[in-house]
Amino acid sequence: MILVTGGAGFIGGNFVLDWLKDPHAEGIINLDKLTYAGNLATLDSLKNDSRHVFVQGDIGDRALVAQLLKEHQPRAIVNFAAESHVDRSIHGPADFIETNIVGTFNLLECAREYWSGLPDDAKRTFRFHHVSTDEVYGSLAPTAPAFTETHSYEPNSPYSASKAASDHLVRAWFHTYGFPVVTTNCSNNYGPYHFPEKLIPLVILNAINGKPLPIYGDGQQVRDWLYVGDHCSAIRAVLAHGALGETYNIGGWNEKTNLSVVQTICQILDELRPRADGQSYAKQITFVKDRPGHDRRYAIDARKIERELGWRPAETFDTGIRKTVQWYLDNPSWVEGVVSGAYRDWVQKHYN
C-alpha cells in the first residue's frame, strides 16, 4: 500500500481517484483531518472499493501515524496535507505553522522511525514524497527567467513561508539521516473538486450565481496554470523514478494574467450557459482591494522533469479550463455539499 495524506482535499483527492482508476494499483491509506478543505464527497465513487482505507486524523498525531505505518506497512508516503490558501494564511497564520511546519516535522519523524526498522530491501525502495508549491520561490519580475530548482527561496506570504519551512525540513532529513525523500514544487492547479475559495472555481460559481467576479488589484498578476490531472501524473513519475533527495519543478507552460483567466472563463460560460439577458458574464468582473504582499508573477521552468523523467503536461490551458468549467456545470450536488455555512462565513469575512 501507499499512505497518502490530505487525500480528501483538491489535489490529494484527484490523486487518489486517479491512482485507483488502475485496477492493478496498490491500495491507499488516506489520512486526512477533514478541515474545511477536506471533503469526503470527492471520494464517493470509492465507497465500495476495499483498496481505499480512509482514516480521519492529523499528520501531527504521532501515535496515530505510527500505528497506521505499523499496521499497513506502506512502501511510500505522499504528503499532500497542508493548509493551502494564501488569503486564509493572511487572516490567520497559526494553522499554517501548525500543520505545514510542525505537522510535517512530526510526520517526518514517525516515517523515519518506521523506515529505520524496515528490512534492507524495503528500506532501499521506500519513498517519502513531499508535495510543495512554486510559491516558495517568491515573486518574479515580468521578464525574469522562470523558476528552476536552484532558484533561491524567497517566500512572501505566511502560506509560502510555511511551505518553504517544510521543504527545508524534508531536505534536512535526507542530508542528515539519509531518509529517502523526493520533493515536487508545482505551479497553480485547477480542475474538478477544487474548493471554491480559489480563483478559478470561485469565478465559475460566482458567474453562474449572478455574483461579482472579484479581481484583486489590477488583475495583471501572472500565474502558471496546470490541470490537476497533469500534476497527478507528474507525481506518479517522480514517485516511481525520481532521484533521492532531488526536487522537481512541475508546471504547465501556461503563464496567464488573472484578468485573462477570468475573461476566458466568461467566454466559455457565455457559450455553454449564456446569461438570460444575453450579455457576457464579463459584465460581472469587479476590481477589488489587492491582497497584501501579493506576488506579481510565478513561472515554472519544468525542463528538468521532462529531461530526466520524460514528463510533460497533457492538457493545454484551453483544453483544461473548458473541461473544468463543464465539470462545475455538471456537478451541482458536489458544489452544494461544499458551499456550507462555514464557506459562506469565509466569503462574508474576506469579501465583506
Ligand code: NAD
Ligand atoms: P486543499 O486545501 O484542497 O487540501 C488539503 C487537505 O489536507 C484537506 O483535505 C485537509 O483536510 C487536509 N489537512 C489539512 N491539515 C491537515 C492535517 N493537519 N492532517 C491531515 N490532513 C490535513 O489543498 P490542495 O490544493 O489539494 O493542495 C495539496 C498540496 O499541494 C498542499 O501541500 C499544497 O501546498 C500543494 N500545492 C497546491 C497547489 C494548488 O494550486 N492548489 C499548487 C502546488 C502545490
Ligand code: TYD
Ligand atoms: P489563488 O487561487 O488564491 O491561488 P494563489 O494565491 O495560491 O496563487 O489565487 C490565484 C490568483 O488570483 C492570485 O494572484 C490571487 C488572485 N485572486 C483574485 O484576483 N481574486 C480572488 O477572489 C482570488 C481568490 C484570487
